[in-house]
Amino acid sequence: MDILKVKNLSKVYGNKIAFNALDNISFTIDAGEFVGIMGPSGSGKTTLLNMISTVDKPTSGEIRIKDKNPLNLKGDDLALFRRRELGFVFQDFNLLDTLTVGENIVLPRVLDGVPVKDQDEELNRISKILGIENLINKRTFEISGGEAQRTAIARALIHNPTLLLADEPTGNLDSKAAKNVMELFEKINKDEKVTTMMVTHDAFSASYCNRILFIKDGTMYNEIYKGDTRQLFYQEIIDVIALMGGGN
Amino acid sequence: MNFREFATKNVYRNIKGYFAYFLSSSISATLLFSFTMIIVHPDFVGLKLPNSIRNALYVTTVIAYLFLCFFVFYSVSVFLKSRYKEFGILYIIGSSKKQIQRMITIENIIISSVSGVVGIIVGIVFSKILLAASGKLLGFKALGFYIPVKAMIITLIAFVLIGVVISIFCSFIIKEDMVLRLLKGTKKPKVEPKSSPILSIICVVLLTVGYYLSITSSEKTLAYRIIPVTIMVVVATYLLFSQLSVFILKLLKKNRNFYMKKTTVLWVSNLLYRIKDNTRMLFLITITSTVALSSIGSVYAYWRDKETEVNKISPQAFFYVDTYNNKTKVDYKVDFIENSLKNEEIYYTKVNGEMKFVIPNGDKDEVTIIKEDTYNKLAVALSLNTINLKENETMLVLYLDKNKRKNIILDDKEFRIVRGSDSGVIPALYGNVYVIKKDVYEKMNGGKCYFGALNVNKYKDTLSIGNNYYNKFGDDQGDRYYKNFLKANILENIKIVYGVILFSAIFIGLIFFVTTASFLYNKCYMDLIEDKKKYKQLNKIGLTYSEIKKVLNIEIGVLFLLPYIIAIVHFFFAISSLKCAFEIEITVPALQVIGIMLIVQIIYFLIIRKNYLLEIKKSL
Numbered sequence: 001m002d003i004l005k006v007k008n009l010s011k012v013y014g015n016k017i018a019f020n021a022l023d024n025i026s027f028t029i030d031a032g033e034f035v036g037i038m039g040p041s042g043s044g045k046t047t048l049l050n051m052i053s054t055v056d057k058p059t060s061g062e063i064r065i066k067d068k069n070p071l072n073l074k075g076d077d078l079a080l081f082r083r084r085e086l087g088f089v090f091q092d093f094n095l096l097d098t099l100t101v102g103e104n105i106v107l108p109r110v111l112d113g114v115p116v117k118d119q120d121e122e123l124n125r126i127s128k129i130l131g132i133e134n135l136i137n138k139r140t141f142e143i144s145g146g147e148a149q150r151t152a153i154a155r156a157l158i159h160n161p162t163l164l165l166a167d168e169p170t171g172n173l174d175s176k177a178a179k180n181v182m183e184l185f186e187k188i189n190k191d192e193k194v195t196t197m198m199v200t201h202d203a204f205s206a207s208y209c210n211r212i213l214f215i216k217d218g219t220m221y222n223e224i225y226k227g228d229t230r231q232l233f234y235q236e237i238i239d240v241i242a243l244m245g246g247g248n
Numbered sequence: 249m250n251f252r253e254f255a256t257k258n259v260y261r262n263i264k265g266y267f268a269y270f271l272s273s274s275i276s277a278t279l280l281f282s283f284t285m286i287i288v289h290p291d292f293v294g295l296k297l298p299n300s301i302r303n304a305l306y307v308t309t310v311i312a313y314l315f316l317c318f319f320v321f322y323s324v325s326v327f328l329k330s331r332y333k334e335f336g337i338l339y340i341i342g343s344s345k346k347q348i349q350r351m352i353t354i355e356n357i358i359i360s361s362v363s364g365v366v367g368i369i370v371g372i373v374f375s376k377i378l379l380a381a382s383g384k385l386l387g388f389k390a391l392g393f394y395i396p397v398k399a400m401i402i403t404l405i406a407f408v409l410i411g412v413v414i415s416i417f418c419s420f421i422i423k424e425d426m427v428l429r430l431l432k433g434t435k436k437p438k439v440e441p442k443s444s445p446i447l448s449i450i451c452v453v454l455l456t457v458g459y460y461l462s463i464t465s466s467e468k469t470l471a472y473r474i475i476p477v478t479i480m481v482v483v484a485t486y487l488l489f490s491q492l493s494v495f496i497l498k499l500l501k502k503n504r505n506f507y508m509k510k511t512t513v514l515w516v517s518n519l520l521y522r523i524k525d526n527t528r529m530l531f532l533i534t535i536t537s538t539v540a541l542s543s544i545g546s547v548y549a550y551w552r553d554k555e556t557e558v559n560k561i562s563p564q565a566f567f568y569v570d571t572y573n574n575k576t577k578v579d580y581k582v583d584f585i586e587n588s589l590k591n592e593e594i595y596y597t598k599v600n601g602e603m604k605f606v607i608p609n610g611d612k613d614e615v616t617i618i619k620e621d622t623y624n625k626l627a628v629a630l631s632l633n634t635i636n637l638k639e640n641e642t643m644l645v646l647y648l649d650k651n652k653r654k655n656i657i658l659d660d661k662e663f664r665i666v667r668g669s670d671s672g673v674i675p676a677l678y679g680n681v682y683v684i685k686k687d688v689y690e691k692m693n694g695g696k697c698y699f700g701a702l703n704v705n706k707y708k709d710t711l712s713i714g715n716n717y718y719n720k721f722g723d724d725q726g727d728r729y730y731k732n733f734l735k736a737n738i739l740e741n742i743k744i745v746y747g748v749i750l751f752s753a754i755f756i757g758l759i760f761f762v763t764t765a766s767f768l769y770n771k772c773y774m775d776l777i778e779d780k781k782k783y784k785q786l787n788k789i790g791l792t793y794s795e796i797k798k799v800l801n802i803e804i805g806v807l808f809l810l811p812y813i814i815a816i817v818h819f820f821f822a823i824s825s826l827k828c829a830f831e832i833e834i835t836v837p838a839l840q841v842i843g844i845m846l847i848v849q850i851i852y853f854l855i856i857r858k859n860y861l862l863e864i865k866k867s868l
Contacts, residue, residue, distance in 0.1 A: 079344035079347075082339075083342020096337060110251055113251070
C-alpha cells in the first residue's frame with residue numbers, strides 16, 4: 001500500500017528570475033519503507049521535505065499521504081492532519097525547554113486532549129522503546145544531544161503517525177550518538193512498522209535506509225535499494241555520490 | 249498534563265523571558281493607576297476648576313490610556329516575535345490555531361491582571377510621595393493620602409481588558425506559515441538597505457525649511473505655520489531614519505580608508521541594518537519624545553511665567569470697577585477691603601478715579617482713556633515714573649506694543665502718541681490705555697466708569713481678605729464695566745489651573761518617556777540573542793572583548809541616544825517659535841527640561857549598556 005505518493009511535483013522560486021527548486025519529481029513510498037533522500041546542497045531535498053510536511057506549497061503537482069491530499073487542507077484540518085498523520089524529527093531537535101523530557105514527548109497527545117491516564121501509558125511504552133525511561137523527569141538542558149534527539153523521536157512517534165519525516169536527524173550529533181539514533185530509526189521501522197522518510201547528506205546515516213532517492217538540481221537522479229548488508233549499501237551510496245559530483 | 253497545565257508550565261518555567269514584557273506591563277499599570285488616583289482623588293474632584301480644564305484632564309487621561317494600550321500591545325508583539333520558534337514547534341506537531349490562540353489568551357490575561365495588581369501595589373507605595381509632589385506643583389496643600397478604591401477598580405478593569413484585546417489581536421501577529429518557515433530554516437539573508445540621494449536631500453531641505461520657519465515665526469504667522477511646519481518636520485524625521493542615516497553610513501562605507509580600519513567596519517555595517525530595521529521605532533520614539541518635551545516645556549514656561557502674567561492681569565492688589573452711576577457701591581466695597589486691611593495692619597495705598605471708553609476714529613475697538621493726574625496717582629502707588637503731557641499728546645500704555653502708529657484721533661481730536669513705560673497701571677483687560685490731559689479728558693464723550701484701586705506690597709498675604717470679600721459680596725461681576733480684580737485670588741486660581749495642566753503634562757511626558765525607554769529595552773533584549781551568537785563567533789576569530797565593547801558602545805549609543813537628541817533639537821526649535829510668538833521667557837525652562845531629560849537618558853543608556861556588555865561577556 002502506498003503511504004506517500006508524490007506526482008509531478010514542481011516548485012519555482014522568484015518571479016523575475018525563476019529558479020526551479022524542484023522540477024517534476026514523482027515517487028512513492030510504500031507502507032513500512034525506510035526511504036532516504038540524498039543530494040548535494042541546493043539540490044532541492046529540503047524544499048521537497050517542506051512540501052511533504054505541509055510547511056510549503058508546491059507550484060504544481062500532487063502529494064497524497066494515505067489517500068489524503070494535505071495541499072487541500074486548511075486551518076484546523078491541516079493542524080489535525082499534522083497532529084495525527086505526521087511525525088517530525090529535526091536536526092536541532094526543536095524541543096521546548098520550558099518542559100521536561102516526558103512533557104515534551106506527550107505534547108502532541110496533550111494538544112489532542114487525550115486523558116492523562118492514556119498519556120502516561122503511551123509515554124511509558126514509547127520511552128521504553130527508545131530507552132529514555134530514566135530521563136522523563138529531566139529538563140531539556142540536562143540531557144545530551146543524542147538523548148535530546150531520542151526524545152524528539154519519541155515525540156514524533158507517540159501518536160503512531162502514518163509517516164515519520166526526519167530532516168538531517170544526525171546532523172548535530174557526534175558519530176557515536178548518530179549511530180545510536182540511526183539504529184533506533186532502523187529498529188522502530190522494523191519492529192513498529194513506522195514508514196519513514198529521511199533527508200540527509202550523511203552516507204553513513206543513509207546506509208540504514210532500505211532505499212535511497214538521489215536528487216540533483218531539482219530532478220530525480222538515481223534510486224538504489226539496500227542489498228544484503230549495510231556495509232555494501234554504504235559503499236554503493238558513496239559511489240553514487242562520487243558519480244553525482246558536486247560534493248555530498 | 250492537560251492543555252491548561254501545559255500553558256501555565258510554559259510561563260513559570262520561562263519567567264525570565266516573560267519578565268521584560270511583564271515589567272513593561274507593570275510600569276504601564278503603575279503609571280495608569282497613579283494618574284487615575286490623582287484624577288479621582290476626592291480633594292481634587294472637590295476642587296473648583298473651570299470646565300475646560302477638567303475636560304482637558306479627561307482627554308489627557310484618555311490619551312494616556314490609549315498610549316499605554318498601544319505600548320503594551322507593542323511589547324506583546326515584540327515578545328511574541330521572540331517566541332516564533334516555540335510556536336513553530338507547536339504548529340508542526342499539530343496544534344491548531346485555536347489552541348495557540350487559547351494559550352496566548354491565558355498567558356496574556358494572567359500577565360495583564362497580575363501587572364494590574366502589581367501596578368496598584370507599587371502605585372500605593374509611591375502614592376504618598378506622588379500626592380505630596382502633585383500638591384506642591386498644583387500650588388495648594390498636599391492632597392491627603394487615601395485608599396483609592398475607584399482608581400484600583402479602574403486600573404484592574406483596564407488591564408484585564410487590555411489582556412483580552414491583545415489576545416484577540418495576537419492572531420494577526422502570528423502567521424502560521426511564517427513561523428513554520430522560520431522553524432524549517434528557509435530564512436533569507438537580509439538585503440542591504442537602500443537609500444535614495446534625492447529623498448536624503450529632501451530630508452535635509454525639509455528640516456532646514458521647517459526649522460527656519462519655526463524660529464522666524466511671529467504671533468501672527470505661527471497660527472498658519474504650525475501645521476505645515478509640523479508636517480515637514482515629521483516627514484523629515486522619518487526620512488532621516490529611513491534614508492539619510494543609511495545614505496550617510498553608505499558614504500562612510502565608500503571611504504575605504506575610514507571604513508576598512510579596525511572596528512569601524514563592524515559598527516558601520518551593523519548600524520546600517522540596525523537603523524533600517526528600527527526605522528519605525530526610532531521615528532515613533534523621536535516624535536513622541538518631541539511631543540512630550542514640547543508640551544512639558546511650554547506648559548512649564550507658562551507656569552513659570554504666571555506671576556508676571558498676574559501682574560499684568562492686575563497691577564494692584566485690589567481693583568474694583570463699576571459704571572459711574574454706581575459710584576457709591578464701589579466706595580462701599582472698597583471701604584470693606586480698606587477696613588480689612590486696617591484690621592490686619594497691612595500698609596496700603598488707595599487711588600480712586602475714573603476712565604472713559606472711546607472708539608478712535610477709523611477703528612472698530614474701544615480704547616480706554618484716563619486722565620493724566622489719575623495716571624500719575626496710580627503710577628506713584630506702583631512706584632512708576634509720573635508723566636507730564638502736552639495738550640495734543642497722549643501716552644499709550646501697552647503690554648504688547650505691536651503696532652507702531654504715531655497718531656490717533658479720539659473723538660475727532662488728533663493726538664501724537666508718546667510711548668512711556670510698558671508696565672500697566674490698570675488691569676490688562678482694559679487693553680490699550682491712552683492717558684490724556686485732564687481738561688481734554690473732561691470734554692471727551694464716551695462711557696464712563698468709576699474705579700477704586702488698593703495696593704499693598706505683599707499682595708499674596710491678602711488671600712484671606714479676598715476670600716472674606718467673596719463670602720460677603722459673592723463673586724458678582726459682569727463685563728469690563730463691572731468687574732473686580734483680587735490679585736491674590738487670581739494668582740491662586742491661575743496657580744491651580746496651570747498647576748493642573750503642568751502636572752498632567754509632566755505625567756503624560758513621563759508615560760511617554762518610560763514607555764519609549766522600555767520599547768528600546770525590549771528591542772535590545774531581542775537583539776541580544778543574535779548578538780551573543782555573532783560576537784561569540786567574532787571572538788573566536790580574534791576580536792577582543794575591549795573591541796567588542798567599542799563596537800557595542802557606538803551601536804547601542806546611537807540606538808539609545810540618537811532619537812532623543814533629535815527630539816531635543818526639534819524641541820529647541822519648537823519652543824523658540826513660542827518665544828518669538830508670545831514673548832515668554834523660555835531659555836531657562838527649556839534648558840532645565842533638556843538637562844533633566846539628557847541626564848535621565850544617559851543614566852538609562854549606561855545601565856542598559858552595562859547589562860548588555862555583561863551578557864555578551866558571559867557568552868564569550
